[in-house]
Amino acid sequence: MEEDSRTTTTRDSIYRAARSIKRRDNSLYNALRSIYQDSIFVGEISRLWPKLPLLANLRCGLWYSPRFDATCYFKSTDGHTNNLSFNTSRLNLHLPLLAGEKGGCIIIDSTRKGKRFPDSMSKTIPIWSCVLNRSVYNYLKKLCNIDAGCDHDGDNIRQLLDKWDCSLHLPLWVSNTEKASIKARLDEWTRQLEASGADIASLASCLRKPLRPLWVSQKTVLWLNEVPEHGSWDFTPLILVSSSASGEIQRRTNSEFSWSYIPGAGDDEESWARGLSPNVFWTHVDDLIDSGPELCNQKVAEIVENDRVYRAQRGQEAPQVVVKCSKSNGVHSTKSDEILSLDASKPKVGMMNVDKESLVYWFASTNLAVGASQVVGKETSIDCTLNCDQNPISVPLSNLEEHLHLPMTGSKFDRFSILRNLPSAVNFAKLKMSSGKKLLVCCQDGEDISVCVCLAILISLFSEEGVFDGGKSFEEKSITKMEMRRMLIFICKYAVNARPSRGNLKQVFGFLWSQRENSDE
Structure with a gap:
Protein backbone atom coordinates (compact mmCIF):
# COMPACT_ATOMS: atom_id res chain seq x y z
CA MET A 1 0.00 0.00 0.00
CA GLU A 2 2.81 2.38 0.90
CA GLU A 3 4.52 1.68 -2.42
CA ASP A 4 1.29 2.45 -4.32
CA SER A 5 0.93 5.67 -2.34
CA ARG A 6 4.48 6.75 -3.17
CA THR A 7 3.92 5.92 -6.84
CA THR A 8 0.74 8.03 -6.90
CA THR A 9 2.49 10.93 -5.17
CA THR A 10 5.36 10.81 -7.66
CA ARG A 11 2.95 10.71 -10.58
CA ASP A 12 1.03 13.71 -9.20
CA SER A 13 4.27 15.64 -8.72
CA ILE A 14 5.32 14.98 -12.30
CA TYR A 15 1.86 16.03 -13.53
CA ARG A 16 1.98 19.29 -11.54
CA ALA A 17 5.47 20.02 -12.84
CA ALA A 18 4.33 19.41 -16.43
CA ARG A 19 1.36 21.73 -15.97
CA SER A 20 3.61 24.39 -14.48
CA ILE A 21 5.95 24.22 -17.49
CA LYS A 22 3.00 24.40 -19.88
CA ARG A 23 1.58 27.46 -18.10
CA ARG A 24 4.95 29.16 -18.27
CA ASP A 25 5.41 28.38 -21.96
CA ASN A 26 1.91 29.62 -22.86
CA SER A 27 2.29 32.99 -21.15
CA LEU A 28 0.94 36.21 -22.65
CA TYR A 29 4.41 37.50 -23.51
CA ASN A 30 5.32 34.28 -25.30
CA ALA A 31 2.15 34.51 -27.41
CA LEU A 32 2.70 38.16 -28.37
CA ARG A 33 6.39 37.65 -29.06
CA SER A 34 5.61 34.62 -31.25
CA ILE A 35 3.03 36.60 -33.22
CA TYR A 36 5.52 39.43 -33.73
CA GLN A 37 8.17 36.97 -34.90
CA ASP A 38 5.80 35.34 -37.39
CA SER A 39 4.63 38.73 -38.68
CA ILE A 40 8.14 39.29 -40.06
CA PHE A 41 7.67 36.25 -42.31
CA VAL A 42 4.21 37.48 -43.37
CA GLY A 43 5.72 40.84 -44.31
CA GLU A 44 8.43 39.17 -46.40
CA ILE A 45 5.87 37.13 -48.36
CA SER A 46 3.57 40.12 -48.97
CA ARG A 47 6.53 42.08 -50.38
CA LEU A 48 7.15 39.36 -52.97
CA TRP A 49 3.79 40.24 -54.58
CA PRO A 50 3.24 43.87 -53.50
CA LYS A 51 0.31 44.44 -55.88
CA LEU A 52 -1.77 41.62 -54.40
CA PRO A 53 -4.13 42.55 -51.55
CA LEU A 54 -3.41 41.02 -48.13
CA LEU A 55 -6.35 39.32 -46.40
CA ALA A 56 -6.69 37.93 -42.89
CA ASN A 57 -8.69 34.76 -42.35
CA LEU A 58 -10.70 35.58 -39.25
CA ARG A 59 -9.98 35.43 -36.49
CA CYS A 60 -6.53 34.01 -36.00
CA GLY A 61 -4.98 35.53 -39.12
CA LEU A 62 -5.87 39.06 -38.03
CA TRP A 63 -3.02 39.08 -35.50
CA TYR A 64 -0.18 38.57 -37.97
CA SER A 65 0.08 41.92 -39.73
CA PRO A 66 -0.45 45.56 -38.73
CA ARG A 67 -2.32 46.18 -41.96
CA PHE A 68 -4.77 44.14 -44.02
CA ASP A 69 -6.64 45.18 -47.14
CA ALA A 70 -9.64 42.97 -46.33
CA THR A 71 -10.74 39.93 -44.36
CA CYS A 72 -12.34 36.58 -45.13
CA TYR A 73 -13.85 33.80 -43.03
CA PHE A 74 -13.10 30.17 -43.85
CA LYS A 75 -13.57 27.70 -41.01
CA SER A 76 -11.27 24.75 -40.48
CA THR A 77 -14.24 22.65 -39.36
CA ASP A 78 -15.58 22.71 -42.94
CA GLY A 79 -12.41 20.90 -43.96
CA HIS A 80 -12.15 18.40 -41.14
CA THR A 81 -11.92 14.74 -42.09
CA ASN A 82 -15.38 13.09 -42.14
CA ASN A 83 -16.96 16.56 -41.82
CA LEU A 84 -16.23 17.97 -45.27
CA SER A 85 -18.72 20.60 -46.41
CA PHE A 86 -19.31 23.56 -48.69
CA ASN A 87 -21.02 26.16 -46.52
CA THR A 88 -23.29 28.58 -48.38
CA SER A 89 -23.52 30.70 -45.21
CA ARG A 90 -19.84 31.61 -45.63
CA LEU A 91 -19.44 32.18 -49.36
CA ASN A 92 -16.93 35.05 -49.06
CA LEU A 93 -18.01 36.29 -52.49
CA HIS A 94 -16.18 39.58 -52.00
CA LEU A 95 -12.90 37.62 -52.16
CA PRO A 96 -13.11 36.39 -55.80
CA LEU A 97 -14.34 39.84 -56.86
CA LEU A 98 -11.31 41.41 -55.21
CA ALA A 99 -8.97 38.72 -56.55
CA GLY A 100 -10.37 39.14 -60.06
CA GLU A 101 -9.87 42.91 -59.90
CA LYS A 102 -6.32 42.76 -58.48
CA GLY A 103 -5.14 39.57 -60.19
CA GLY A 104 -5.09 37.43 -57.05
CA CYS A 105 -4.72 37.79 -53.29
CA ILE A 106 -2.69 36.63 -50.29
CA ILE A 107 -4.56 35.04 -47.37
CA ILE A 108 -3.00 34.77 -43.89
CA ASP A 109 -3.90 32.16 -41.27
CA SER A 110 -2.18 29.90 -38.75
CA THR A 111 -2.73 26.79 -36.65
CA ARG A 112 -1.63 25.50 -33.26
CA LYS A 113 -2.08 21.81 -33.97
CA GLY A 114 1.44 21.02 -35.11
CA LYS A 115 0.42 21.06 -38.79
CA ARG A 116 2.06 23.22 -41.40
CA PHE A 117 -1.34 24.49 -42.55
CA PRO A 118 -4.77 24.71 -40.90
CA ASP A 119 -7.56 22.65 -42.46
CA SER A 120 -9.11 25.92 -43.65
CA MET A 121 -6.20 26.19 -46.10
CA SER A 122 -5.63 22.50 -46.78
CA LYS A 123 -9.22 21.69 -47.71
CA THR A 124 -11.86 24.38 -47.03
CA ILE A 125 -10.46 26.99 -49.44
CA PRO A 126 -9.50 24.46 -52.17
CA ILE A 127 -13.06 23.04 -52.07
CA TRP A 128 -14.54 26.53 -52.14
CA SER A 129 -12.40 27.71 -55.08
CA CYS A 130 -13.14 24.56 -57.09
CA VAL A 131 -16.91 24.86 -56.58
CA LEU A 132 -16.83 28.53 -57.59
CA ASN A 133 -14.80 27.70 -60.70
CA ARG A 134 -17.29 25.02 -61.70
CA SER A 135 -20.25 27.35 -61.18
CA VAL A 136 -18.64 30.10 -63.26
CA TYR A 137 -17.87 27.55 -65.98
CA ASN A 138 -21.51 26.38 -66.02
CA TYR A 139 -22.73 29.99 -66.18
CA LEU A 140 -20.42 30.85 -69.07
CA LYS A 141 -21.44 27.69 -70.90
CA LYS A 142 -25.12 28.64 -70.63
CA LEU A 143 -24.34 32.20 -71.66
CA CYS A 144 -22.51 31.04 -74.72
CA ASN A 145 -25.33 28.62 -75.54
CA ILE A 146 -23.12 26.59 -77.85
CA ASP A 147 -25.93 24.34 -79.09
CA ALA A 148 -28.15 27.23 -80.13
CA GLY A 149 -25.42 29.42 -81.57
CA CYS A 150 -23.40 32.17 -79.89
CA ASP A 151 -23.87 35.91 -79.87
CA HIS A 152 -21.09 38.39 -80.78
CA ASP A 153 -19.23 37.61 -77.53
CA GLY A 154 -19.53 33.88 -78.08
CA ASP A 155 -16.06 33.40 -79.52
CA ASN A 156 -14.43 35.10 -76.54
CA ILE A 157 -16.47 33.06 -74.11
CA ARG A 158 -15.68 29.85 -75.97
CA GLN A 159 -11.95 30.61 -75.80
CA LEU A 160 -12.31 31.26 -72.09
CA LEU A 161 -14.15 27.97 -71.59
CA ASP A 162 -11.43 26.03 -73.41
CA LYS A 163 -8.84 27.26 -70.90
CA TRP A 164 -11.02 27.26 -67.79
CA ASP A 165 -9.70 24.84 -65.17
CA CYS A 166 -12.39 23.17 -63.06
CA SER A 167 -9.99 20.67 -61.47
CA LEU A 168 -9.70 20.14 -57.73
CA HIS A 169 -6.31 21.37 -56.51
CA LEU A 170 -5.34 20.01 -53.10
CA PRO A 171 -1.96 20.02 -51.32
CA LEU A 172 0.13 16.86 -51.48
CA TRP A 173 -0.44 15.96 -47.84
CA VAL A 174 -4.17 15.34 -48.36
CA SER A 175 -4.62 11.60 -48.78
CA ASN A 176 -5.94 10.03 -51.97
CA THR A 177 -8.89 8.60 -50.06
CA GLU A 178 -9.95 12.03 -48.83
CA LYS A 179 -9.33 13.54 -52.25
CA ALA A 180 -11.65 10.95 -53.82
CA SER A 181 -14.28 11.69 -51.17
CA ILE A 182 -14.15 15.41 -51.99
CA LYS A 183 -14.33 14.82 -55.76
CA ALA A 184 -17.41 12.64 -55.29
CA ARG A 185 -19.30 15.56 -53.71
CA LEU A 186 -18.25 18.39 -56.02
CA ASP A 187 -21.33 18.07 -58.26
CA GLU A 188 -23.60 18.20 -55.22
CA TRP A 189 -21.88 21.28 -53.80
CA THR A 190 -21.96 23.02 -57.18
CA ARG A 191 -25.71 22.47 -57.41
CA GLN A 192 -26.13 23.86 -53.89
CA LEU A 193 -24.25 27.02 -54.83
CA GLU A 194 -26.21 27.54 -58.04
CA ALA A 195 -29.52 26.97 -56.22
CA SER A 196 -28.61 29.38 -53.41
CA GLY A 197 -29.18 32.53 -55.46
CA ALA A 198 -25.53 33.60 -55.30
CA ASP A 199 -24.53 36.22 -57.88
CA ILE A 200 -22.52 33.98 -60.20
CA ALA A 201 -22.90 36.51 -63.02
CA SER A 202 -20.79 39.07 -61.16
CA LEU A 203 -18.09 36.46 -60.57
CA ALA A 204 -18.08 35.48 -64.22
CA SER A 205 -17.73 39.10 -65.35
CA CYS A 206 -14.90 39.78 -62.89
CA LEU A 207 -12.86 36.57 -63.04
CA ARG A 208 -10.93 36.21 -66.29
CA LYS A 209 -8.90 33.27 -64.97
CA PRO A 210 -10.03 30.45 -62.67
CA LEU A 211 -9.15 30.54 -58.98
CA ARG A 212 -6.34 28.31 -57.76
CA PRO A 213 -4.74 28.00 -54.31
CA LEU A 214 -0.99 27.97 -53.71
CA TRP A 215 0.54 27.14 -50.33
CA VAL A 216 3.41 28.96 -48.61
CA SER A 217 4.79 28.26 -45.14
CA GLN A 218 8.01 28.99 -43.27
CA LYS A 219 9.38 25.72 -44.66
CA THR A 220 8.65 26.64 -48.27
CA VAL A 221 11.76 27.25 -50.37
CA LEU A 222 11.44 30.35 -52.56
CA TRP A 223 14.20 31.53 -54.91
CA LEU A 224 13.88 35.30 -54.58
CA ASN A 225 15.38 35.96 -58.01
CA GLU A 226 12.89 33.60 -59.63
CA VAL A 227 9.59 34.64 -58.04
CA PRO A 228 7.08 34.76 -60.93
CA GLU A 229 4.80 37.72 -61.54
CA HIS A 230 1.26 36.86 -60.54
CA GLY A 231 0.01 38.07 -63.92
CA SER A 232 2.08 35.45 -65.73
CA TRP A 233 0.06 32.54 -64.33
CA ASP A 234 -2.89 31.13 -66.29
CA PHE A 235 -5.03 31.23 -63.12
CA THR A 236 -6.00 33.72 -60.42
CA PRO A 237 -3.72 32.84 -57.49
CA LEU A 238 -4.95 32.52 -53.92
CA ILE A 239 -1.62 32.47 -52.06
CA LEU A 240 -2.35 30.73 -48.76
CA VAL A 241 0.27 31.70 -46.18
CA SER A 242 0.49 29.75 -42.93
CA SER A 243 2.30 32.30 -40.81
CA SER A 244 3.72 30.08 -38.04
CA ALA A 245 6.46 27.50 -37.96
CA SER A 246 5.10 23.99 -37.41
CA GLY A 247 6.21 21.88 -34.49
CA GLU A 248 6.17 22.04 -30.72
CA ILE A 249 6.87 24.97 -28.41
CA GLN A 250 10.51 26.00 -28.77
CA ARG A 251 12.71 27.87 -26.30
CA ARG A 252 14.38 30.93 -27.85
CA THR A 253 16.80 33.51 -26.48
CA ASN A 254 17.96 36.96 -27.56
CA SER A 255 20.22 39.54 -25.97
CA GLU A 256 17.51 40.70 -23.56
CA PHE A 257 15.01 37.93 -22.80
CA SER A 258 14.50 34.20 -22.98
CA TRP A 259 11.08 33.23 -24.30
CA SER A 260 9.15 30.27 -25.74
CA TYR A 261 7.95 30.29 -29.35
CA ILE A 262 4.30 29.17 -29.68
CA PRO A 263 3.16 27.95 -33.13
CA GLY A 264 -0.18 29.50 -34.08
CA ALA A 265 -0.18 31.75 -31.02
CA GLY A 266 -2.95 33.97 -32.43
CA ASP A 267 -5.53 31.18 -32.26
CA ASP A 268 -8.29 31.15 -29.61
CA GLU A 269 -7.64 34.72 -28.45
CA GLU A 270 -10.19 34.57 -25.64
CA SER A 271 -7.98 32.13 -23.74
CA TRP A 272 -4.85 34.29 -23.67
CA ALA A 273 -5.26 37.86 -25.02
CA ARG A 274 -6.75 39.34 -21.80
CA GLY A 275 -8.86 41.87 -23.70
CA LEU A 276 -6.12 42.88 -26.12
CA SER A 277 -7.23 43.16 -29.76
CA PRO A 278 -5.02 42.94 -32.87
CA ASN A 279 -5.52 46.66 -33.60
CA VAL A 280 -4.46 47.71 -30.10
CA PHE A 281 -1.57 45.21 -30.11
CA TRP A 282 -0.07 46.68 -33.28
CA THR A 283 -0.54 50.22 -32.01
CA HIS A 284 1.62 49.41 -28.95
CA VAL A 285 3.71 46.57 -30.35
CA ASP A 286 7.12 48.07 -29.52
CA ASP A 287 6.21 48.78 -25.88
CA LEU A 288 4.80 45.28 -25.41
CA ILE A 289 7.72 43.43 -26.98
CA ASP A 290 10.25 45.55 -25.08
CA SER A 291 8.45 45.10 -21.75
CA GLY A 292 9.69 41.51 -21.35
CA PRO A 293 8.01 38.49 -19.74
CA GLU A 294 7.88 39.93 -16.22
CA LEU A 295 6.10 43.21 -17.03
CA CYS A 296 4.01 42.13 -20.05
CA ASN A 297 0.80 41.28 -18.15
CA GLN A 298 0.81 44.60 -16.32
CA LYS A 299 1.58 46.50 -19.52
CA VAL A 300 -1.30 44.82 -21.37
CA ALA A 301 -3.73 45.61 -18.54
CA GLU A 302 -2.72 49.28 -18.66
CA ILE A 303 -2.98 49.52 -22.45
CA VAL A 304 -6.37 47.79 -22.56
CA GLU A 305 -7.78 49.98 -19.79
CA ASN A 306 -6.46 53.17 -21.41
CA ASP A 307 -8.02 52.12 -24.71
CA ARG A 308 -11.33 51.44 -22.96
CA VAL A 309 -11.30 54.88 -21.30
CA TYR A 310 -10.37 56.53 -24.61
CA ARG A 311 -13.36 54.91 -26.29
CA ALA A 312 -15.73 55.68 -23.44
CA GLN A 313 -14.80 59.38 -23.46
CA ARG A 314 -15.73 59.55 -27.14
CA GLY A 315 -19.02 57.73 -26.75
CA GLN A 316 -17.73 54.62 -28.48
CA GLU A 317 -18.24 50.99 -27.55
CA ALA A 318 -16.20 50.41 -24.36
CA PRO A 319 -17.52 47.38 -22.46
CA GLN A 320 -15.92 45.93 -19.38
CA VAL A 321 -15.66 42.26 -18.54
CA VAL A 322 -14.46 40.52 -15.43
CA VAL A 323 -11.64 38.06 -15.94
CA LYS A 324 -10.86 35.63 -13.16
CA CYS A 325 -7.12 35.42 -12.74
CA SER A 326 -5.83 31.92 -12.25
CA LYS A 327 -2.65 29.99 -12.79
CA SER A 328 -4.07 28.47 -15.94
CA ASN A 329 -3.92 31.72 -17.90
CA GLY A 330 -0.38 32.57 -16.98
CA VAL A 331 -1.22 35.21 -14.34
CA HIS A 332 0.14 34.60 -10.88
CA SER A 333 -2.23 35.69 -8.15
CA THR A 334 -2.45 35.08 -4.45
CA LYS A 335 -6.24 35.13 -4.61
CA SER A 336 -8.21 32.85 -6.89
CA ASP A 337 -11.04 35.37 -7.16
CA GLU A 338 -8.96 38.43 -8.06
CA ILE A 339 -10.82 40.48 -10.68
CA LEU A 340 -9.40 42.58 -13.48
CA SER A 341 -11.38 45.01 -15.63
CA LEU A 342 -10.58 44.51 -19.30
CA ASP A 343 -11.81 45.62 -22.69
CA ALA A 344 -13.77 42.83 -24.35
CA SER A 345 -14.26 44.58 -27.65
CA LYS A 346 -13.38 42.58 -30.73
CA PRO A 347 -11.37 44.00 -33.62
CA LYS A 348 -13.55 45.74 -36.14
CA VAL A 349 -12.76 44.58 -39.63
CA GLY A 350 -13.82 45.90 -42.99
CA MET A 351 -12.97 46.16 -46.65
CA MET A 352 -10.12 47.91 -48.40
CA ASN A 353 -8.66 50.44 -45.95
CA VAL A 354 -11.94 52.08 -45.03
CA ASP A 355 -12.35 53.71 -41.63
Missing part, protein backbone atom coordinates in the same frame (compact mmCIF):
# COMPACT_ATOMS: atom_id res chain seq x y z
CA LYS A 356 -13.40 50.55 -39.81
CA GLU A 357 -15.47 52.38 -37.21
CA SER A 358 -17.74 54.13 -39.70
CA LEU A 359 -18.86 51.20 -41.84
CA VAL A 360 -22.56 50.96 -42.63
CA TYR A 361 -23.78 48.33 -45.08
CA TRP A 362 -26.97 49.20 -46.98
CA PHE A 363 -28.85 46.33 -48.60
CA ALA A 364 -29.15 47.32 -52.26
CA SER A 365 -31.71 50.13 -52.66
CA THR A 366 -33.63 49.34 -49.47
CA ASN A 367 -33.85 51.67 -46.48
CA LEU A 368 -32.31 49.01 -44.25
CA ALA A 369 -28.69 48.91 -43.11
CA VAL A 370 -26.55 46.94 -40.67
CA GLY A 371 -23.45 48.04 -38.77
CA ALA A 372 -21.58 48.15 -35.49
CA SER A 373 -22.98 50.28 -32.66
CA GLN A 374 -20.05 52.71 -32.95
CA VAL A 375 -21.44 54.13 -36.19
CA VAL A 376 -24.54 55.57 -34.51
CA GLY A 377 -24.29 59.34 -34.72
CA LYS A 378 -21.64 59.22 -37.45
CA GLU A 379 -23.85 58.23 -40.37
CA THR A 380 -26.00 61.26 -41.22
CA SER A 381 -28.24 59.37 -43.67
CA ILE A 382 -29.77 57.25 -40.85
CA ASP A 383 -33.22 58.29 -39.59
CA CYS A 384 -33.75 55.70 -36.84
CA THR A 385 -31.81 53.02 -34.99
CA LEU A 386 -32.54 49.55 -33.66
CA ASN A 387 -29.80 48.76 -31.14
CA CYS A 388 -29.36 45.04 -30.37
CA ASP A 389 -26.22 45.55 -28.28
CA GLN A 390 -26.20 44.86 -24.53
CA ASN A 391 -25.05 48.43 -23.92
CA PRO A 392 -27.28 51.46 -24.57
CA ILE A 393 -26.26 54.21 -26.97
CA SER A 394 -26.38 57.90 -26.13
CA VAL A 395 -29.07 59.57 -28.24
CA PRO A 396 -30.55 63.09 -27.97
CA LEU A 397 -33.81 63.37 -26.03
CA SER A 398 -35.45 64.83 -29.12
CA ASN A 399 -34.60 61.64 -31.01
CA LEU A 400 -35.74 59.02 -28.49
CA GLU A 401 -38.79 58.00 -30.53
CA GLU A 402 -36.50 57.09 -33.42
CA HIS A 403 -34.39 54.76 -31.30
CA LEU A 404 -35.19 51.35 -29.82
CA HIS A 405 -32.84 49.41 -27.55
CA LEU A 406 -33.47 45.66 -27.50
CA PRO A 407 -30.48 44.07 -25.71
CA MET A 408 -29.81 40.60 -27.14
CA THR A 409 -27.18 37.97 -26.51
CA GLY A 410 -25.96 35.13 -28.68
CA SER A 411 -27.23 31.57 -28.41
CA LYS A 412 -24.17 30.49 -26.41
CA PHE A 413 -25.38 32.63 -23.50
CA ASP A 414 -29.15 32.58 -24.02
CA ARG A 415 -30.79 30.17 -26.46
CA PHE A 416 -33.94 32.31 -26.84
CA SER A 417 -32.75 35.92 -26.47
CA ILE A 418 -33.08 36.79 -30.16
CA LEU A 419 -36.33 34.84 -30.53
CA ARG A 420 -37.93 36.78 -27.66
CA ASN A 421 -36.97 40.16 -29.09
CA LEU A 422 -37.64 39.62 -32.80
CA PRO A 423 -41.38 40.46 -32.66
CA SER A 424 -40.62 43.88 -31.17
CA ALA A 425 -37.75 44.40 -33.60
CA VAL A 426 -39.84 43.61 -36.69
CA ASN A 427 -42.76 45.76 -35.47
CA PHE A 428 -40.41 48.71 -34.90
CA ALA A 429 -38.92 48.26 -38.37
CA LYS A 430 -42.39 48.08 -39.92
CA LEU A 431 -43.53 51.24 -38.11
CA LYS A 432 -40.51 53.31 -39.12
CA MET A 433 -39.95 52.02 -42.64
CA SER A 434 -43.64 52.37 -43.53
CA SER A 435 -43.12 56.13 -43.38
CA GLY A 436 -40.03 55.92 -45.60
CA LYS A 437 -37.44 56.27 -42.87
CA LYS A 438 -33.96 54.73 -43.14
CA LEU A 439 -33.26 52.19 -40.40
CA LEU A 440 -29.92 51.03 -39.03
CA VAL A 441 -29.79 47.72 -37.13
CA CYS A 442 -26.64 47.55 -35.01
CA CYS A 443 -24.92 45.39 -32.42
CA GLN A 444 -21.44 45.36 -30.91
CA ASP A 445 -19.61 44.12 -34.00
CA GLY A 446 -22.29 44.35 -36.69
CA GLU A 447 -21.49 40.80 -37.78
CA ASP A 448 -23.84 38.38 -36.02
CA ILE A 449 -26.90 39.40 -33.99
CA SER A 450 -27.73 42.52 -36.04
CA VAL A 451 -27.36 40.46 -39.23
CA CYS A 452 -29.87 37.91 -37.89
CA VAL A 453 -32.33 40.70 -37.05
CA CYS A 454 -31.96 42.14 -40.57
CA LEU A 455 -32.58 38.68 -41.97
CA ALA A 456 -35.87 38.46 -40.08
CA ILE A 457 -36.87 41.96 -41.19
CA LEU A 458 -36.09 41.36 -44.87
CA ILE A 459 -38.04 38.10 -45.00
CA SER A 460 -40.97 39.44 -42.95
CA LEU A 461 -41.44 42.87 -44.50
CA PHE A 462 -40.00 42.73 -48.03
CA SER A 463 -41.18 41.08 -51.22
CA GLU A 464 -39.14 38.61 -53.24
CA GLU A 465 -38.07 41.54 -55.44
CA GLY A 466 -36.60 43.38 -52.45
CA VAL A 467 -39.39 45.94 -52.18
CA PHE A 468 -40.78 46.95 -48.77
CA ASP A 469 -44.45 45.93 -48.54
CA GLY A 470 -44.97 45.82 -44.78
CA GLY A 471 -45.40 42.05 -44.75
CA LYS A 472 -48.17 41.71 -47.36
CA SER A 473 -46.25 39.06 -49.29
CA PHE A 474 -45.10 37.16 -46.20
CA GLU A 475 -47.99 34.67 -46.28
CA GLU A 476 -47.05 33.65 -49.81
CA LYS A 477 -43.42 32.95 -49.00
CA SER A 478 -42.00 29.51 -48.41
CA ILE A 479 -40.38 29.54 -44.97
CA THR A 480 -37.67 26.95 -45.47
CA LYS A 481 -34.02 26.77 -44.56
CA MET A 482 -33.17 27.06 -48.25
CA GLU A 483 -35.08 30.33 -48.58
CA MET A 484 -33.40 31.63 -45.44
CA ARG A 485 -30.04 30.68 -46.90
CA ARG A 486 -30.83 32.51 -50.13
CA MET A 487 -31.69 35.69 -48.24
CA LEU A 488 -28.58 35.35 -46.08
CA ILE A 489 -26.46 35.17 -49.25
CA PHE A 490 -28.15 38.38 -50.40
CA ILE A 491 -27.19 40.02 -47.09
CA CYS A 492 -23.60 38.78 -47.30
CA LYS A 493 -23.29 40.30 -50.77
CA TYR A 494 -23.42 43.73 -49.12
CA ALA A 495 -22.38 43.07 -45.50
CA VAL A 496 -19.19 41.23 -46.36
CA ASN A 497 -18.24 40.81 -42.69
CA ALA A 498 -21.49 39.06 -41.78
CA ARG A 499 -20.84 35.95 -39.64
CA PRO A 500 -24.13 34.83 -38.06
CA SER A 501 -23.84 31.77 -35.85
CA ARG A 502 -25.90 28.64 -36.42
CA GLY A 503 -27.67 28.94 -33.06
CA ASN A 504 -28.74 32.51 -33.78
CA LEU A 505 -29.99 31.59 -37.26
CA LYS A 506 -32.08 28.81 -35.72
CA GLN A 507 -33.84 31.41 -33.59
CA VAL A 508 -34.66 33.46 -36.70
CA PHE A 509 -36.10 30.36 -38.38
CA GLY A 510 -38.16 29.62 -35.27
CA PHE A 511 -39.53 33.17 -35.26
CA LEU A 512 -40.46 33.10 -38.96
CA TRP A 513 -42.08 29.69 -38.62
CA SER A 514 -44.17 30.83 -35.64
CA GLN A 515 -45.22 33.96 -37.55
CA ARG A 516 -46.37 31.80 -40.44
CA GLU A 517 -48.40 29.56 -38.14
CA ASN A 518 -50.04 32.60 -36.51
CA SER A 519 -50.90 34.10 -39.89
CA ASP A 520 -52.52 30.82 -41.03
CA GLU A 521 -54.84 30.66 -38.02
